[in-house]
Amino acid sequence: MEQIDLTEFIITKQEAVDFSDRISAIQERVYEVDFNLENILKEQFDLSNKEKFLSLLRKNNISTESSSALNGFLVKLREYVSSLPTALLTIAVEPDDSMLKEISDWFMLNTKQQVVLEILIDVGIIAGANISYQGKQSKLSIRPIFEDVCSTILKRYPVKVTVPIPQEVNKP
């Protein structure tokens, strides 16, 4: 399938589902008599995303006057979103937008395609990430290193619990 750049709209799986739902909502009204794309986009997206969507249409040469062309593009868009691969990342912190963007860009650069991110938070991994992608897994958190270091230190400098031992009982 021909690649469509949706990195402006979708980074995480939740966003992909949300985007797909909005596309469906627009699609339902395409053939209405008083269909107005601008108004509908305003309802479904905020201002910046609306502009981005219109820009997306222009990039793909979709005429906003033609309902059938628009509908066809919307169908293609939904199919494309559902076909995007998903990477499951288990990390130790709640990511902010810039972290998500950076990770998404990394995938775009290194896998040459957009990948939808599914993020799980597990503070037990301390730092780094456990990655699961298309049935393959890679555990790359720093937890094993941490445990190794801890056990080494504790062996070298063991914690001794000291309690005064009472004297032997004297014979009667």
Add this chain to the structure above:
Amino acid sequence: MQAMPAYFVFLPVIVAVLNLMVLSVMVFYIWMLKGEKKKLEKQQKDLSAKETRLENGYRQAIDSALNKERRILDEATRQASLILANTKQTSDSSKNALEKALQKMMVDIQKEAGNTSNNFAANYKKYLGQITDKSLVDFQSITKKFEDDMQKQSEEFRKSILPQIQKELEDYKQKRFEEADVTIGKIIQNVTEKVLNKSISLEDHKKLIIAALDKAKNDGLFN
């Protein structure tokens, strides 16, 4: 036609004769009935007389039976009174004899009971004294024996069991200390983990995640 008037002449005669015959028959019949009636009256008189005789006979029989019965009842009553009188006499005399015998028995029993209890008390005192003396001697010997046994056991305990108990106690202490060490180690590890997690900045987390992705790529995860 000449014959017919002859019939007409004799007809009243015939009728009169017939009437006479019927009348005579009726008179004869009535005379017969009267005779029968007299007979019946006579028979009735005889029957009444018979009945009266029979009735008198029954009455006499009943009266005599009643008289007999009365006589029998009177005799029976007289006999019963006699028997009752005799019985009362007998029971009174028996009662008196029984009472006398019981009184004598009571006196004897009391005398005997008194003797027996005196004997019993004397014997009991004697035996109690004997037992007390014997018990004291036995008690003393048992106490002495118990003291010797206790000493022996205490020596044995000091020599063999006490060192063993001390050793077991030492081993137990050692084991518990080791367990405590492990628990404390785990606690230290948990705390360090949490502190480390919080001390790493978001930027460092990001770098570590990217580093993990690079490593995964080198390992062929995204091929």
